[in-house]
Amino acid sequence: MSEPRSKKPLPRPTPETQHFWDGTLAGELRLQRCEDCSKVYFPPRPFCPACASRSVEMFTASGLGTLHSYVINQRAMPDSGFEAPYSIAVIELDEGPRMMTNIVDSPQTPEALVLDMPVEVTFEKLSDDIALPLFRPKAAPSDAAGPRGAS
Amino acid sequence: MTRTRVAIVGAAETTELGKIPDLSVIGLHADAALNALTDAGLRPSDIDGVATAGESPTSIAHYLGITPSWVDGTTVGGCSFMLHVRHAAAAIEAGLCSTVLITHGESGKSRVGAGGFNRPAASLSGQFEAPFGPMGAPTMFTIPVLRYMKDLDLSIEKLANVAVVQRRWASKNPRASFRDPITVDDVLNSRMIAYPFRLLMCCLVTDGGGALILTSAERASDFPTRPVYILGGGESTETPMVSQMEDLTTSKAFRVSGQKAFESSGISHADVDHLMIYDAFAHLPIYGLEDLGFVERGEAGDFIWDGHTDEGGSLPMNTNGGGLSYMHSGMYGMYALQESVRQMRGTAPAQIDGAQISVCHGVGGMFGASGTIVMTNQPS
Numbered sequence: 001m002s003e004p005r006s007k008k009p010l011p012r013p014t015p016e017t018q019h020f021w022d023g024t025l026a027g028e029l030r031l032q033r034c035e036d037c038s039k040v041y042f043p044p045r046p047f048c049p050a051c052a053s054r055s056v057e058m059f060t061a062s063g064l065g066t067l068h069s070y071v072i073n074q075r076a077m078p079d080s081g082f083e084a085p086y087s088i089a090v091i092e093l094d095e096g097p098r099m100m101t102n103i104v105d106s107p108q109t110p111e112a113l114v115l116d117m118p119v120e121v122t123f124e125k126l127s128d129d130i131a132l133p134l135f136r137p138k139a140a141p142s143d144a145a146g147p148r149g150a151s
Numbered sequence: 152m153t154r155t156r157v158a159i160v161g162a163a164e165t166t167e168l169g170k171i172p173d174l175s176v177i178g179l180h181a182d183a184a185l186n187a188l189t190d191a192g193l194r195p196s197d198i199d200g201v202a203t204a205g206e207s208p209t210s211i212a213h214y215l216g217i218t219p220s221w222v223d224g225t226t227v228g229g230c231s232f233m234l235h236v237r238h239a240a241a242a243i244e245a246g247l248c249s250t251v252l253i254t255h256g257e258s259g260k261s262r263v264g265a266g267g268f269n270r271p272a273a274s275l276s277g278q279f280e281a282p283f284g285p286m287g288a289p290t291m292f293t294i295p296v297l298r299y300m301k302d303l304d305l306s307i308e309k310l311a312n313v314a315v316v317q318r319r320w321a322s323k324n325p326r327a328s329f330r331d332p333i334t335v336d337d338v339l340n341s342r343m344i345a346y347p348f349r350l351l352m353c354c355l356v357t358d359g360g361g362a363l364i365l366t367s368a369e370r371a372s373d374f375p376t377r378p379v380y381i382l383g384g385g386e387s388t389e390t391p392m393v394s395q396m397e398d399l400t401t402s403k404a405f406r407v408s409g410q411k412a413f414e415s416s417g418i419s420h421a422d423v424d425h426l427m428i429y430d431a432f433a434h435l436p437i438y439g440l441e442d443l444g445f446v447e448r449g450e451a452g453d454f455i456w457d458g459h460t461d462e463g464g465s466l467p468m469n470t471n472g473g474g475l476s477y478m479h480s481g482m483y484g485m486y487a488l489q490e491s492v493r494q495m496r497g498t499a500p501a502q503i504d505g506a507q508i509s510v511c512h513g514v515g516g517m518f519g520a521s522g523t524i525v526m527t528n529q530p531s
């Protein structure tokens with residue numbers, strides 16, 4: 001048993017999703033791929049949502065993607081573990097699937113959060129058992145101006 | 152047109168709408184049900200089918216003293232009542248029951264006897280959406296819109312204008328919560344809720360309820376009101392997680408439900424005199440107009456801007472003022488159905504002269520589910 005360190009609503013893993021949450025705790029973003037039709041999918045389940053095959057494999061994703069859409073919440077509920085303003089975003093991973101997340105290490109403004117900009121995964125540990133996959137702007141390797149956003 | 156074998160012969164909302172602190176959720180169901188029974192000249196003992204969402208049909212039937220031989224507790228969010236109408240029409244046609252009562256009640260504002268919003272932490276949305284801090288519909292239903300605005304070139308002004316047009320309809324409706332006219336500037340200067348959504352682009356939150364009574368078309372002329380026939384309908388679901396929509400710029404559930412509704416009713420888009428599209432937020436009529444096929448992809452913002460859904464336009468839409476201005480208890484679909492019935496009866500506050508066909512389209516969850524009903528006042 002662990003003491004929650006965050007007031008954020010902690011996910012409760014199920015047997016079908018445990019590998020994903022084990023992954024985030026180990027600093028990996030784990031996805032699944034169908035061994036019959038090659039479909040990469042999310043959220044986790046022990047079969048392929050495209051062809052219903054039970055032959056699926058887990059793999060560690062690149063952690064790279066693009067900002068697909070988002071809102072910036074202006075008011076957090078008291079004791080929610082969130083401080084407004086904060087973004088609630090959908091990322092399109094380079095491997096295909098989309099997932100909800102927060103964009104961090106960036107001003108929470110429309111000017112800084114530009115659709116389709118590259119992002120990379122980072123992990124926030126909420127408790128001994130749970131780390132959340134969050135995303136931050138990915139600095140271009142040759143960006144002379146240095147890393148984007150706050151670090 | 153194909154067939155009109157089932158009709159709506161009773162329809163009513165709760166006596167009050169807005170703030171009703173003296174009624175609990177089941178009390179709102181019952182108030183609406185009793186009003187609908189009065190509207191139809193029926194007693195609870197005349198009802199043999201019960202459908203509801205939010206409460207169990209068991210609770211509603213027992214509370215009202217009904218012993219049903221057919222029940223439907225389909226609960227897929229705010230469009231559940233569209234699905235109930237479709238299921239009830241099929242059940243009546245199949246002879247499973249003769250007279251169905253569909254009820255809705257929700258203490259959206261006062262929260263009297265109402266449950267919470269929390270999703271189980273082990274559900275997929277509890278694991279893969281809730282931890283990122285969406286706090287109710289204003290921060291969930293709105294997430295797809297920036298994608299739509301970029302891909303289909305929708306301006307914030309045209310999004311805001313949806314609320315402006317609906318407020319004009321609400322100004323004609325004495326039961327509407329908000330009736331003072333607003334401008335695009337008013338919408339764009341209202342408080343930011345969740346960028347890019349401002350307060351006036353979001354539904355209000357009120358208390359209320361509604362109920363419908365359906366029976367076979369052959370019996371419809373025995374009732375005091377003008378019968379409103381069910382011409383067709385559709386329903387579908389896509390995902391319990393808005394982040395998992397196949398495409399954030401179009402709703403698969405809308406497209407499937409709409410196509411089924413048009414196919415089953417045998418009408419074309421040009422036949423539609425009146426349209427309701429469930430508008431919890433300003434982008435929903437835009438998605439609905441496109442996904443139901445009234446306009447091409449990317450055209451809905453201009454279509455509304457050019458006045459086609461306004462008074463005197465070719466396709467009057469959300470003529471009660473909608474969820475943005477009329478009322479929104481949480482599961483608004485019942486009020487959209489009520490306005491379609493009023494328009495078909497010829498009793499709406501903003502009545503469309505000569506309207507014969509109304510399409511009523513609902514959404515459930517955050518683009519999770521959909522239901523569409525086609526009504527007419529013309530027997531076939």
Ligand SMILES: [Zn+2]
Nearest residue numbers: 034037048051
């Ligand atoms: Zn497969």
